[in-house]
Amino acid sequence: xxxxxxxxxxxIVDLDRLEANIARLQAYxxxxxxxxxxxxKTHKIPAxxxxxxxxxxxxxxxxxxxxxxxxxxxxxxxxxVPYNLLGPARLQRLIALMxxxxxxxxxxxxxxxxxxxxxxxxxxxxAPLDVLVEFDTGMGRCGVxxxxxxxxxxxxxxxxxxxxxxxxxxxxxxxxxxxxxxxVRALLKPEGVSIxxxxxxxxxxxxxxxxxxxxxxxxxxxxxxxxxYTLQSGAMTLDDCAxxxxxTVVSRPTAARGILDAGSKVFSSDxxxxxxxxxxxxxxxxxxxxxxxxxxxxxxxxxxxxPEIGEQVTVIPNHCCPVSNLFDQIVGARGxxxxxxxxxxxRGRVQ
Amino acid sequence: xxxxxxxxxxxIVDLDRLEANIARLQAYxxxxxxxxxxxxKTHKIPAxxxxxxxxxxxxxxxxxxxxxxxxxxxxxxxxxVPYNLLGPARLQRLIALMxxxxxxxxxxxxxxxxxxxxxxxxxxxxAPLDVLVEFDTGMGRCGVxxxxxxxxxxxxxxxxxxxxxxxxxxxxxxxxxxxxxxxVRALLKPEGVSIxxxxxxxxxxxxxxxxxxxxxxxxxxxxxxxxxYTLQSGAMTLDDCAxxxxxTVVSRPTAARGILDAGSKVFSSDxxxxxxxxxxxxxxxxxxxxxxxxxxxxxxxxxxxxPEIGEQVTVIPNHCCPVSNLFDQIVGARGxxxxxxxxxxxRGRVQ
Numbered sequence: 222x223x224x225x226x227x228x229x230x231x232x233i234v235d236l237d238r239l240e241a242n243i244a245r246l247q248a249y250x251x252x253x254x255x256x257x258x259x260x261x262k263t264h265k266i267p268a269x270x271x272x273x274x275x276x277x278x279x280x281x282x283x284x285x286x287x288x289x290x291x292x293x294x295x296x297x298x299x300x301x302v303p304y305n306l307l308g309p310a311r312l313q314r315l316i317a318l319m320x321x322x323x324x325x326x327x328x329x330x331x332x333x334x335x336x337x338x339x340x341x342x343x344x345x346x347x348a349p350l351d352v353l354v355e356f357d358t359g360m361g362r363c364g365v366x367x368x369x370x371x372x373x374x375x376x377x378x379x380x381x382x383x384x385x386x387x388x389x390x391x392x393x394x395x396x397x398x399x400x401x402x403x404x405v406r407a408l409l410k411p412e413g414v415s416i417x418x419x420x421x422x423x424x425x426x427x428x429x430x431x432x433x434x435x436x437x438x439x440x441x442x443x444x445x446x447x448x449x450y451t452l453q454s455g456a457m458t459l460d461d462c463a464x465x466x467x468x469t470v471v472s473r474p475t476a477a478r479g480i481l482d483a484g485s486k487v488f489s490s491d492x493x494x495x496x497x498x499x500x501x502x503x504x505x506x507x508x509x510x511x512x513x514x515x516x517x518x519x520x521x522x523x524x525x526x527x528p529e530i531g532e533q534v535t536v537i538p539n540h541c542c543p544v545s546n547l548f549d550q551i552v553g554a555r556g557x558x559x560x561x562x563x564x565x566x567x568r569g570r571v572q
Numbered sequence: 573x574x575x576x577x578x579x580x581x582x583x584i585v586d587l588d589r590l591e592a593n594i595a596r597l598q599a600y601x602x603x604x605x606x607x608x609x610x611x612x613k614t615h616k617i618p619a620x621x622x623x624x625x626x627x628x629x630x631x632x633x634x635x636x637x638x639x640x641x642x643x644x645x646x647x648x649x650x651x652x653v654p655y656n657l658l659g660p661a662r663l664q665r666l667i668a669l670m671x672x673x674x675x676x677x678x679x680x681x682x683x684x685x686x687x688x689x690x691x692x693x694x695x696x697x698x699a700p701l702d703v704l705v706e707f708d709t710g711m712g713r714c715g716v717x718x719x720x721x722x723x724x725x726x727x728x729x730x731x732x733x734x735x736x737x738x739x740x741x742x743x744x745x746x747x748x749x750x751x752x753x754x755x756v757r758a759l760l761k762p763e764g765v766s767i768x769x770x771x772x773x774x775x776x777x778x779x780x781x782x783x784x785x786x787x788x789x790x791x792x793x794x795x796x797x798x799x800x801y802t803l804q805s806g807a808m809t810l811d812d813c814a815x816x817x818x819x820t821v822v823s824r825p826t827a828a829r830g831i832l833d834a835g836s837k838v839f840s841s842d843x844x845x846x847x848x849x850x851x852x853x854x855x856x857x858x859x860x861x862x863x864x865x866x867x868x869x870x871x872x873x874x875x876x877x878x879p880e881i882g883e884q885v886t887v888i889p890n891h892c893c894p895v896s897n898l899f900d901q902i903v904g905a906r907g908x909x910x911x912x913x914x915x916x917x918x919r920g921r922v923q
Contacts, residue, residue, distance in 0.1 A: 228661035228923050262865065284866045304833075304866070305822040307882050310579035329823050332881040362867055363823040363831050471656040472680050472714040480656075480714050486897055487922050490841035514613065514893060515635045515655070516713055530683040531658050542865060546837055547897070549920045569900045571838050572579050 222559045224552070229469045229533060230483035232548045234563075236555050238463035239269070239445055246427060246444050247276045253431035258282050258301055260422060260442030263542045265567035266551065267295030269445060280323070282422075282440045286314050287570025293322045295566070301420070303327040303355065303390050303440070305363065311572070312340035315350075325351035325418075327390045329363050334378050341383030351387030352378045353418060356405075358397040368404035375405065379414050388416045392440070393423030394433055402435035425454030448541040449500050450493045459537070464551075465502070466536045466544065468517060470528045479507075479528055481517030483536070488512065489543035499536040504528065509536070573910045575903070580820045580884060581834035583899045585914075587906050589814035590620070590796055597778060597795050598627045604782035609633050609652055611773060611793030614893045616918035617902065618646030620796060631674070633773075633791045637665050638921025640675070646917070650674040652771070654706065654741050654791070656684045656714065662923070663691035670695075676702035676769075678741045680714050685729050692734030702738030703729045704769060707756075709748040719755035726756065730765050739767045743791070744774030745784055753786035776805030799892040800851050801844045810888070815902075816853070817887045817895065819868060821879045830858075830879055832868030834887070839863065840894035850887040855879065860887070 224233055250257045259273045260282040270281050270292055280299025283289040289300045300322050306315055318324055319341070328334045334352060341350050354374045357364030365371045371389065378386040389402055402419050409416065421430065422440030430439050443450070446464035447457040466487060472480035488498050490512065497509040498517065504524045511518035517536075521527045528534065538544045545551065546568045553561040575584060601608045610624045611633040621632050621643055631650025634640040640651045651673050657666055669675055670692070679685045685703060692701050705725045708715030716722045722740065729737040740753055753770050760767065772781065773791030781790050794801070797815035798808040817838060823831035839849050841863065848860040849868065855875045862869035868887075872878045879885065889895045896902065897919045904912035 226661075228659065230922050305831075305881075307820060307822055307833075308579065310577075329825060330881050333822070336882075357825060361829070362825075362864060362869060364825055366825060469658060471658055471684070474680060474708060474713075474715055474717060478712070482655075482658075483922070485840070485842065485894065489836070490843075490894075491836065492841075513713060514897075518713060530656075530681050531687075543836065543841075546865075547920065548922065569898065571581050571834070571899065 223557045224467065224554055224559060225533065225557065227467065227552065227559070229467050230487045231467050232544060232551045233465050233467060234446065234551055234553045235463045236553045236560060238461060240272070242445050242447065242461060242463060243273055243276050246441060247278065249428065250430065250439055251277060255430055255436055256438040258420065258438050258440050259445070260284070260440045261288065261292060261567065263442035263545060264445055265545050265565045266563045267292060267297065267566055268563055270295070270297050279438070285570050285572060286311060286318065287572050288567040289318055290314070291567040291570065293318060297322070299323040301325045303353070303420070305329060305333045307333055307336055312336060316340055316344045316346045319346040319350060325353060325387050327353045327355040328374065328378070329355040329365050331374065331377055334374065334381060334384065338381035338383050348383045349385035350383060352384045353387040353390040353420060354378070355390045356401060358391055358401050359395050360392060364391060368401055368408060371405045372408035375409055375414055376412055386414055388418030388420065390420040392421070393426055394421035394436060399433045399435050424451050425456050427456055443541055446541040449495055449537050449539045453495065462537050464538070464541045464544065466538060467533050468536055470530055470532045470534060473528070473530050477520055477522035479519045479521050481519060481534065482515070484512040484514050484516045486514045487544065487547055488517070488536070488538045489540060489547060491540040491543055493540050495539050499538050502535040502537065504534065574908045575818065575905055575910060576884065576908065578818065578903065578910070580818050581838045582818050582903055583895060584816050584818060584903045584905050585797065586814045587904050587911060589812060591623070593796050593798065593812060593814060594624055594627050597792060598629065600779065601781065601790055602628060606781055606787055607789040609771065609789050609791050610796070611635070611791045612639060612643060612918065614793035614896060615796055616896050616916045617914045618643055618648065618917055619914055621646070621648050630789070636921050636923060637662060637669065638923050639918040640669055641665070642918040642921065644669060644673045648673070652676045654678040654704070654771070656680060658684055658687055663687060667691055667695040667697045670697040670701060676704060676738050678704045678706040679725065679729070680706040680716050682725065682728055685725065685732060685735065689732035689734050699734045700736035701734060703735045704738040704741040704771060705729070706741045707752060709742055709752050710746050711743060715742060719752055719759060722756045723759035726760055726765055727763055737765055739769030739771065741771040743772070744777055745772035745787065750784045750786050775802050776807050778807060794892055797892040800846055800888050800890045804846065813888050815889070815892045815895065817889060818884050819887055821881055821883045821885060824881050828871055828873035830870045830872050832870060832885065833866070835863040835865050835867045837865045838895065838898055839868070839887070839889045840891060840898060842891040842894055844891050846890050850889050853886040853888065855885065
């Protein structure tokens with residue numbers, strides 16, 4: 222079957238580009254001796270995770286336990302969940318997962334560390350659990366705020382039953398990351414505690430990972446697909462973008478306006494600071510200025526030719542990760558030829 | 573099971589409020605002789621659609637054929653799809669659906685009308701198909717722009733094999749709707765074409781539907797659940813809000829900041845013009861200022877008491893419809909008691 226025969230909206234992955242993107246980052250990280258642990262939140266598809274591991278990734282990263290469970294079911298065996306896991310239901314699932322795969326997690330508080338320790342040491346899970354300390358070098362999300370806090374938490378983890386201090390984790394990395402890590406290392410040295418892993422992440426800055434020698438492991442997600450945001454960051458080119466959405470122009474109510482059959486239920490409302498909701502390849506001057514759930518609102522006034530009703534257009538989304546989460550399946554194509562249809566097996570795993 | 577025993581993030585529907593919301597709009601529309609045809613895009617759950625029909629709705633509204641197919645499978649028998657349906661794959665599905673339920677659709681162009689006519693008259697579907705003309709009285713999405721265009725398109729539908737002109741449709745309605753409809757009626761009178769239905773919609777303005785006497789049918793979606801947006805519109809109160817998301821505070825990296833285990837993968841990035849991403853009931857002064865996919869970023873600095881790590885909070889989302897689409901299941905509760913878990917059967921139906 223050819224792409225043009227598919228009903229729209231449909232999400233298509235160009236398999237040649239996907240494979241090239243996977244190979245390119247692996248080669249870069251290999252060349253710099255950095256372990257590759259890609260974040261599967263972008264694709265949520267076990268087959269792509271397996272491609273990443275086959276290419277040389279040491280394991281994968283999942284943001285929620287539910288994603289990790291799906292990946293474990295599919296045979297992925299080394300999974301990092303860089304998330305504060307709390308509460309009896311979740312800790313029970315963590316223990317179950319520890320029995321099946323090599324698992325590591327992060328914490329940024331003593332409360333969370335003590336909860337993990339309690340759960341692991343009151344179970345028959347294959348202890349110890351590797352626990353990394355998340356630190357914040359500027360994003361302002363989770364993470365301890367200072368090397369002193371990081372060292373204290375590392376010391377606590379080191380002392381708690383069932384846990385092993387696994388190193389440090391941050392997202393994204395920046396010019397402060399190196400000094401932060403070295404300060405923690407210095408604080409931990411007298412205690413005899415070493416930092417096994419320093420895990421950093423982020424697709425926009427991935428080609429600079431080697432400029433921060435402290436980094437031992439890299440987590441990139443979006444690099445497999447690419448999107449308007451990664452294009453703008455300069456980390457990928459339009460020819461690298463593997464994910465596109467085909468939509469149909471269903472209405473041309475005015476001379477300028479065109480309405481697509483894909484809105485926020487397909488593209489999400491993420492702007493990531495960009496103007497508009499996507500890049501329309503056939504009409505690069507078009508302004509995708511608005512969305513409702515099932516409609517994309519496009520201004521074609523700057524385009525020399527304007528689309529007919531019924532015409533299909535190709536859209537590069539702002540942010541590829543939520544697009545994966547919004548589709549039950551993704552079509553893998555080589556050129557115009559549909560080669561595979563993947564269920565997005567780990568989509569919707571909010572817990 | 574009690575709500576507090578559920579893992580988070582979890583979406584909860586208060587069944588008492590849901591039932592009251594369904595009854596309240598039905599009573600209002602009944603009192604004004606307006607047919608109720610609720611939009612199921614908000615909940616995407618057949619059991620709730622059945623509650624709406626049992627309460628007196630004449631049928632339901634779905635935004636995509638895929639939603640209509642799920643609802644038909646569940647026994648809903650009168651379905652309106654106010655969408656321009658184009659292309660062979662979609663028209664084939666339309667024909668299949670016409671054999672199963674009473675179906676009506678909209679168009680805003682001759683191209684779309686002719687496509688429907690061709691598909692219906694080249695099939696054994698139980699013709700005619702009721703086709704309404706969508707008109708635009710200000711939203712600037714789909715819809716013909718003038719009464720003249722509307723009348724011309726109505727005339728075309730009237731003349732095309734397999735179709736029956738079913739009336740007019742707009743979203744939302746406003747102060748121009750009445751005059752627009754009457755102008756079309758005057759233009760069609762000499763042709764002997766009458767306007768069987770005038771279908772308007774929108775939850776924020778639902779209690780004003782009777783002020784536009786032309787309206788014969790009303791499509792509201794969000795009224796079943798309510799959200800921050802409908803609160804702000806004044807159409808519902810906080811005590812009417814039936815949908816809430818329970819999340820856990822998983823990090824307190826600074827004195828002011830708290831991070832929830834629910835971000836844009838739960839709430840969507842829809843702001844609908846509102847500040848922030850949700851209302852936290854236990855901390856009304858909190859500012860839910862940011863999101864990443866799996867994290868909610870909250871500033872608790874204005875709150876006299878601040879949450880502990882591990883504490884659960886209750887969030888009223890900005891926009892309930894995408895929240896439904898992001899959850900595979902929704903928990904129905906009466907008070908604190910879980911009564912039912914509904915699969916969101918029509919979620920993710922992008923086609």
